[in-house]
Amino acid sequence: EKTYEVLRKCNLALVVVDIHIGITEFETEFIKQLKRRRIPCICVINKSDRDISEDLKTISTDDIPAVHVSAVTGFGIEKLKNVIVENSNFEDVEPALVSDLICPGDLLVLVTPIDKSAPKGRLILPQQQTIRDIIEKDAIALVTKEQKLKHVLGGLKIPPAMVITDSQAFKKVASDTPTEIPMTSFSILFARQKGDLAEMVRGIQQIKRLASGDKVLIVEGCTHQCQADDIGKVKIPGWIRGIAGDDIQFDFVSGAHFMEDLSEYALIVHCGGCMLNRREMLYRVEKAREQGVYITNYGVLIAYVMGILKRAIKPFPEASAVLEESNKNNEKEE
Amino acid sequence: EKTYEVLRKCNLALVVVDIHIGITEFETEFIKQLKRRRIPCICVINKSDRDISEDLKTISTDDIPAVHVSAVTGFGIEKLKNVIVENSNFEDVEPALVSDLICPGDLLVLVTPIDKSAPKGRLILPQQQTIRDIIEKDAIALVTKEQKLKHVLGGLKIPPAMVITDSQAFKKVASDTPTEIPMTSFSILFARQKGDLAEMVRGIQQIKRLASGDKVLIVEGCTHQCQADDIGKVKIPGWIRGIAGDDIQFDFVSGAHFMEDLSEYALIVHCGGCMLNRREMLYRVEKAREQGVYITNYGVLIAYVMGILKRAIKPFPEASAVLEESNKNNEKEE
Structure with a gap:
């Protein structure tokens, strides 16, 4: 499972295979997982020394580029470097900040x-x-x-x-x-670049609907040293309780880990994710959406609490449209 | 020698001694070197388990704070942490940038x-x-x-x-x-904060006095990837040759290492030192001065080459005074 967590930050995977063993079920499953995540992959067939017999050289890697190398003699390493450069996808287009x-x-x-x-x-x-x-x-x-x-x-x-x-x-x-x-x-700006600002604006509407005993998950992408008035640990729970009542429960998670099962939460509040990449943030947003859990982030929440969300997202038409839509719905409900 | 190089970046040294061996000539010499460099030092007397005999506990560390610890049982570690905090000198006052x-x-x-x-x-x-x-x-x-x-x-x-x-x-x-x-x-600004701007301005005067066959040392504090028109490797040698003639020789050194013997050089040109600390830069300036070798830096050299050194150091009276003085001397010589 740890391996699959790492994959979320991965721009290219090298699957190293021993030429004498070939591709086992483990590698086949692993490659399938990579494809599901649209992570480019290279099969590195190690121990391909020069005197290897011809029949060993026919390992089938389907549509995945394969390179024969020998870590001992250095054979194939230059070629591998070129194949890495050709296949890597570091320029994964992030939307601009501003x-x-x-x-x-x-x-x-x-x-x-x-x-x-x-x-x-x-x-x-x-x-x-x-x-x-x-x-x-x-x-x-x-x-x-x-x-x-x-x-x-x-x-x-x-x-x-x-x-x-x-x-x-x-x-x-x-x-x-x-x-x-x-x-x-x-x-x-970072919510927009890293993830999905409109979804975060949709998520914040959930605050008004939180009910007694509901659980909120606060997520930080890094493990920074907590301050006395820490935004995630202290301020945000305080604000949410101020809006939704004192008996809202909070769980906290930080770092590279993100839970599989989010279903017990009524709302997730995520940090800006400056230490995470876009792939990881979108994975987290998608994970919440799949399970029908609302997700928002620190910046959107703070703007909401300060009463200036509308102004702060005005430069972003898609997110503004979501806010307008839910304000209309609220009026209807009222 | 590597150890002494590391000391130049050191804000606090822990000298670990085995209680069964005590302070040998090696540690005594080492502590002497620390004192010469004004680096605070703590003597950590390891293997001080509880059942150690009383006479072993009387290791003399002169005026250096000593803490008995046992890495195995954890004895004394909390006390050591406190002594470290008390004695460390990370706030080594750097002059302001601007x-x-x-x-x-x-x-x-x-x-x-x-x-x-x-x-x-x-x-x-x-x-x-x-x-x-x-x-x-x-x-x-x-x-x-x-x-x-x-x-x-x-x-x-x-x-x-x-x-x-x-x-x-x-x-x-x-x-x-x-x-x-x-x-x-x-x-x-960094030459002033990290080292000695006036000395760098004094050093630049040496360019005009370089003679055929003279050697210049170009020093970089970090080991960055070279660009095609690299400032240290390409541009600065070009400028110096343009002023002092084509047969000036260049040596290059980069990273944490700085030579002991600089006497073969007529001039040293150092980078801004953004990856070095002030202690290290002043050590290097002093080392050059001791051996009568002129030292300047990239920023002062570029300003000089562009003909705007006088303007660029005007905010810094001490450095301006050095420039004025040497201009006067030049006039006398002419």
């Missing part, structure tokens, strides 16, 4: 509070990646703490194309940013 | 070309650290590629407090930044 929404020359304002969990002297990954995405588009990134946002906006001749904030500062940033300036959060 | 030169609310423009050597989707460490240093000071960092700098400067109501550029774009940035706006480079 560059598809902006034009060259646009100015974007990034609001990045510095808290104890930020790595000393550096920027956290989502901030870095957003800045890079902006400047690669020949646009301009302006980075500020939340306290200086007003000052920053006042110092610009032309208003910025967008303000992107850390969710921590959502409330202050929303009130300091004139409503005509688009505003969203890093975690909403 | 925050000591600016005020809260200041706007700084950072020019960051994106080339093939930048890590995919991220920012290189010097850029990250500079942004962080700026926002921690409650100042504002505006990040742009070099092509948009003019556009950026035109869009500001108040000119920025400083423009900081990657050395690659020095020439364009110098010409696009009005002379009344202070301008420097990431590598000059």
Whole structure:
């Protein structure tokens, strides 16, 4: 099962076979699993020394590329390297973070509070990646703490194309940013890039329907050191209880592991997934959907709690449509 | 010798002693070396199980804190952890990158070309650290590629407090930044933080004095993948030959290693050292100074080659004084 977990992060699998043993049922099943997950695969037929008898050379690998190598003599290794390069699929197209929404020359304002969990002297990954995405588009990134946002906006001749904030500062940033300036959060950008923003917006509607005794699963993709006011462990349960009542139950899971059986949960709240890849996030969303469990994420939840979800997803028509639809349904219900 | 190399990056040393053997000449010499380098040190007396005889417990460690532990039973480990925390000196005060030169609310423009050597989707460490240093000071960092700098400067109501550029774009940035706006480079900021900017400015003067057959050592602190137009391997030798003649010889060294004997070199050109710590950089500068070898770095050299060293070090009075002094001396010689 651990192996299948690793597969979710895998861009290419090498299935190593001993030429003297050939492909057994184990490899056949394994290759089937790879195909189901659309992971490209190369069969590496090891111990193919030069003096191997001809009949051993006819291992059938169906439609999978196969390379004869010898780990001992080094035979075939150069060829294997080439086949890896030809078959690997690292460019798995991730949707852009923000560059598809902006034009060259646009100015974007990034609001990045510095808290104890930020790595000393550096920027956290989502901030870095957003800045890079902006400047690669020949646009301009302006980075500020939340306290200086007003000052920053006042110092610009032309208003910025967008303000992107850390969710921590959502409330202050929303009130300091004139409503005509688009505003969203890093975690909403990442929800869109890594997974399925519309599904996360659908998921958040479940909060209002949570009932006494319901269980909520909080998921973090990495195993960071918990802070005293940890967002996943403390703040989110607090907010959910504030909305849905004190007797909501919480389970927590973090790291590479994600449960097979999610059916006992009424809602899953996932972190932004900055340490997970898109394949893994989509797998998790799909897993929840299969089992009829609503899933949302930290950024969407925080925007919802702050009462600014509508504004924060306005730049994303698909997600906005989901929100509008469910607001209509709610009205009908009421 | 490898051990002594590692010491240069070391904030705390644990000297582990077997209680049955005690402190031998080896440990005594080692502790002496630690003291010479001002590295705090703890003597860990292992195999101190509970039933050890009283006379073994009197190992003398002079003025060095000593902790009795047993790796087998776990005895003393908690105490050791506390002693480590008390004695470690990770907060070794590095001078600021730029925050000591600016005020809260200041706007700084950072020019960051994106080339093939930048890590995919991220920012290189010097850029990250500079942004962080700026926002921690409650100042504002505006990040742009070099092509948009003019556009950026035109869009500001108040000119920025400083423009900081990657050395690659020095020439364009110098010409696009009005002379009344202070301008420097990431590598000059790092030369100041990591080592000794004034010494690097003193070192660059040596370029004009290089004579036929002189040897120059190019040093990189990390072992990055070389690009076709690699700065250390290709560009810097080209520039130096352009100034000092085609028959200047070059040696290259990279990574953690730094030679003991530098005496055959007429000049050392060091990288910015973003992967080295200040202790290590100062050790290298001192090593060169001891042997009467001039040392400079990439950023100072590039600024010099582009004819903008004077402008780029203007924010740093000590380094500017060195440059002025050597210019005066040159005039006298001429």
